[in-house]
Structure formats: C-alpha cells, structure tokens
Amino acid sequence: MVLPNTALADKAREIRRIALETALKAGKGHVPPAFSWADIGVVLFYGGVLRVRPEHPDWPDRDRLILSKGHACLTLYAILADLGFFPSSELHAFCGDGALLPGHPDALIPGVDVISGSLGHGLGVAAGLALAARTDDRPHRVFTILGDGECHEGAVWEAAMFAGHHKLSNMVAILDNNRLSATNYTDQVLTLGPVVDRFTSFGWDAVSVDGHDLEALGDALRPARLDRQDKPLAIIAETVKGKGVDFMENSPRWHHQLPKGPQVDAALTQLRDPAY
Numbered sequence: 001m002v003l004p005n006t007a008l009a010d011k012a013r014e015i016r017r018i019a020l021e022t023a024l025k026a027g028k029g030h031v032p033p034a035f036s037w038a039d040i041g042v043v044l045f046y047g048g049v050l051r052v053r054p055e056h057p058d059w060p061d062r063d064r065l066i067l068s069k070g071h072a073c074l075t076l077y078a079i080l081a082d083l084g085f086f087p088s089s090e091l092h093a094f095c096g097d098g099a100l101l102p103g104h105p106d107a108l109i110p111g112v113d114v115i116s117g118s119l120g121h122g123l124g125v126a127a128g129l130a131l132a133a134r135t136d137d138r139p140h141r142v143f144t145i146l147g148d149g150e151c152h153e154g155a156v157w158e159a160a161m162f163a164g165h166h167k168l169s170n171m172v173a174i175l176d177n178n179r180l181s182a183t184n185y186t187d188q189v190l191t192l193g194p195v196v197d198r199f200t201s202f203g204w205d206a207v208s209v210d211g212h213d214l215e216a217l218g219d220a221l222r223p224a225r226l227d228r229q230d231k232p233l234a235i236i237a238e239t240v241k242g243k244g245v246d247f248m249e250n251s252p253r254w255h256h257q258l259p260k261g262p263q264v265d266a267a268l269t270q271l272r273d274p275a276y
Helices: 005-026 031-036 038-046 070-083 088-093 122-135 154-165 195-201 214-220 262-271
Strands: 064-067 142-147 171-177 205-210 233-238
Touching: 005 031, 005 038, 005 070, 005 088, 005 214, 005 262, 031 038, 031 070, 038 070, 038 142, 038 214, 064 070, 064 122, 070 088, 122 142, 122 154, 122 171, 154 171, 154 195, 171 195, 195 205, 195 233, 205 214, 214 233
Parallel strands: 064 142, 142 171, 171 233, 205 233
Antiparallel strands: none
C-alpha cells in the first residue's frame, strides 16, 4: 500500500486516534511516546518503504522492523491491525490476561520480528540481523526505531560502531528525537550532543529531518538513499513527544499518563482535526 502525502497525514491522525482509544479502553499504555513516531511509522508502512506482506507475515524476504523503544508499541499495533496482520478486535484486549498484544512488542505477534522494550538493545539486534542477511545473501533490510532516551546507554553506540565497521548498508536506524525521556528532558539527564556527527564518525550516512514532515521523511527514505552499498543509514527525526494533542506535547508529565474526563474529548477532537 502506497499513499500520497495528503492521505498519509490523514492516516497518521487515524493511527494516533486508534492508539489513544486502545490505551483508554485498557486503562494503560504509553501514549505520548507512541505519538511522537506515528508519522515515521506511517511513512514506513504506507509510504512504500517497508517491503512486507500482511497476508504472509513470515515472508522470508520481508524487511525487518525493530521498535527498540518498545513502550511506544501502541502506534505499531494500530498500524499492524489496520493493515490486516491481525484482527482489529485484538486491540480491544490490549494488555489483558492472555492477550495477543502486551505492553511491549513480542515476536508471537504477526508483523513483529523481535521482542523489544528492554531499552538499548534494538540496534544491536538489528546489526546482527543485517549481518546475517548479508552473509546469507538475502535482499531484505533491517529498520530500527530508537528513542533518544535509550541512546544514553552504551550498548547503542557499540552497535553503531559495529554496523559502521562492517558497512551494513542494509541497515537503517531512525532516531525518534523527541528530547524527553520517562521523567525529564534528555539534555537534563545526559546530553547526546550532535547526534548526526556521532553516527557519521562511526561510518554511517546520517541526516537530520523534521520527524513530522511526511515529505521530508519520504525523501530521507527514498530508494536512492536506501540502496547505497557502503554505509548504514541513520535518520535523526526531530519530533515532539505527544504530537497531535496540545496538552500532551513536549511535557515531562505525559509519558505514561492517560487523559481523563474532558481531556479525553479534547484529545479526540484534536486528533480528528486536519488543521491541527
């Protein structure tokens, strides 16, 4: 499925709304971290980037996607359900006893390749998968969605060095750089400095884009860039945590908190408004 940018914008609002409604029904879930990468997810799945087959989730040549910031799974689940990887009714049981969809991605879920959520490990797993694909002469790519908070962990940079050293050109890292971790602004915890320069110094092709600009994201993920032969690609997506609901945006208070009372109606109204 490949949608034009106007339809992608509508789809991003829809995915955010579904993610919020899923969390509200369950009474739990990390909504703002899910919202910050919703535009990225929509471009990947609906913009002709990821090669996947919902009707055949285990297709051997599918691209792999690792949501390293696994707590932001509500966006992933909403997309996978919308595409038909599993029935949308599974969203209604999110985080319930025996449910298919737990609070972090699990490889038992159709469309999910790797269990994730123990932060700092996704990029290393991706590097291993990318190296295995190249060794086996397989055509698929490996994409990883990273959080900026988890980039405080040294394992991320060990994996970045490994991927650069081995020139894993079938590997793409997208950093959801919303500048907030669970309890504070990331720069108040540990500054990452110039992240593009960090990746470049480890042998990556790296670019910074507006993570809510669908056209810019699509351009950064265009085939000419993905098909290079000598370097992994890092996209530093400058995002806003809680994007789409004004009282959630860029606030340290909104990590796993859910709206209540009049806030619910206000949030859903904004998520249905194309002007917002």
